[in-house]
Amino acid sequence: MRQMALVAFLQAQNCSDFAASWRHPEARRDSWSPEYYQHIARVLEAGKFDLGFFDDRLSMPDMYGRDHAHTVKHGIRCVKMDPLTILTVMGMATTRLGLGSTASTTYFEPFDVARTFGTLDLMTHGRAAWNVVTSVNDGEAENMGQARHMEHDLRYDRADEFMEVVLGHWDTWEDDSIVQDRESGVFAIPEKVHRLDHKGRFFTSRGPFTVPRSEQGHPVIIQAGSSGRGRRFAAMWGEVIFVAYRDLEQAKREYAAQKAAVAAAGRDPEQFKMCNVLHAIVAPTQGEAEDKCAKIQALALEIDSLSLLSEALNFDFATKGMDEPFTDEEVAGISGMQTMRDRVLQVSGKKNPTPRDFIQATGRGLMRHPTVGTPKQVADKMEQWFVERGCDGYVVGATHIPGAYEDFVNLVVPELQRRGIFRKEYMGATLRENMGLERPAVGEWRRRTAI
Structure with missing residues (x-):
C-alpha cells in the first residue's frame, strides 16, 4: 500500500519557519544549543518521520529599510547557523531519521557541496539529503562577495551545470572499487575510480572526487522551485519536491503536471515525491485546537x-x-x-x-491557512489530499518548538498509522529505503541529459 512521506521543516535559527514562534510561551529558549536540535531529532524519529530538513538563507532579513536593527529587535530569523553542522549533531542522536539541508548553487562550489554532503551521507549510513536552491536576494550576494544577486533564469542555468558536476563527482567511485587487500597491497582498483574533467560554461572541475559512495549511493536531491524554470529544473534533477498548495483541485492539477514533466524527462514519476507544506494545530477537542490557534495567530x-x-x-x-x-x-x-x-x-x-x-x-x-482540529480532523484532510493525489506527503512546519512537533507525533501520527497510510516502523536503514526511492546506479543521471 502506498505510504505517506513526512518531512519536518526545520530552521537553524531562533524560530521556526513561523517567525513569531520564539514568542510562544512554551517555546524553548536555547535554539543555539546542541540539546535543542537533538531533542527535535528524537521526537521526529519517535514519530517515524522520513526526514528532518533545514531551510537556509545566507543573510539576515535586512532588506527592509536596508538595516538589520528591526530584525534583531523583533527576532525575525536573526540567528542563522550552519545547518550541516547541526545535522551532524542530530545524526549522533538518531539512527533512522533522514537529515537534509539547503546549500546554494549560486554561492558555493560544486566540489565542496559534493564532498560535504557525501561525507554527511557516509557518517549517517546513508541518511543525507541536499536541498538545491539558487538563493533569493542581494543580501546573500553581498555576504558572499558579490554586488547583487544573479538574474533568475541565469541562476537556474548555472544550477543545471552545478548538478552535472556534483553528480559526476558522486559517480567517481564505483560500488566495488574498494577492496582493501592487505596481502596484495591494493586499497582500491584504479580503473574503477574515475576523474571528471568537467569544463563548462560556469564551472571547471577536474577531480577525481575523494569520497566513496554511501549505503544509499548518494544523498537524496530535494528541490522547491515553483516558477516555470524551477519546475523544469525539479523535473530533471529532484527526487523530493516541496510545494505549497492551498486548494486541493489546484494541487491535483499541479501534481499531475509535474509528474508528467518528470516522465518526459525520462524518469519514473513514482520515484519523485511531492510534499505539500502543512501547519497543523491539533488538540484533543476542536475547541482546544481553536483556542491554541488564536493564541498563535496573535504572536505575529x-x-x-x-x-x-x-x-x-x-x-x-x-x-x-x-x-x-x-x-x-x-x-x-x-x-x-x-x-x-x-x-x-x-x-x-x-x-x-x-x-x-x-x-x-x-x-x-x-500563520496562514493552518489545519486546525482534532487528530481525526487533521488526519482526514491529510488523507484526502494524499489519496486523491494532491501530494505524496507533507512538509510539517512548527508553530512553536518543540511543542508543535510533539503534538503532531503524539496525536496525528497514531491516527495516520491506524488508517494504514503511514508506517509504524521504518522500512530500512537509509533515507532512500524509507522513502521508497531506488538506490541510483553510477551514471544513472546521464540518461536524462541525453533525452
Missing part, C-alpha cells in the same frame, strides 16, 4: 511580514506606504521569488498591488 507582528516580504522579493518594502500601489517598473523589477509576486497579482486582481495586498495574498510572516 506586521513588521514580520514586511521584513520577510522584503527578503523574499528582494525589494525594500520600507520605501512604500502600506496602501501605496507599486509602480509598473517596481513590479517588473522584483528579482527574488517571482512566483510569489505572480501569486499576489493573481489573488489581488491588481496590476499594481500595495504592500497590504502582498501581506494578505502571501501570508508572509503570518
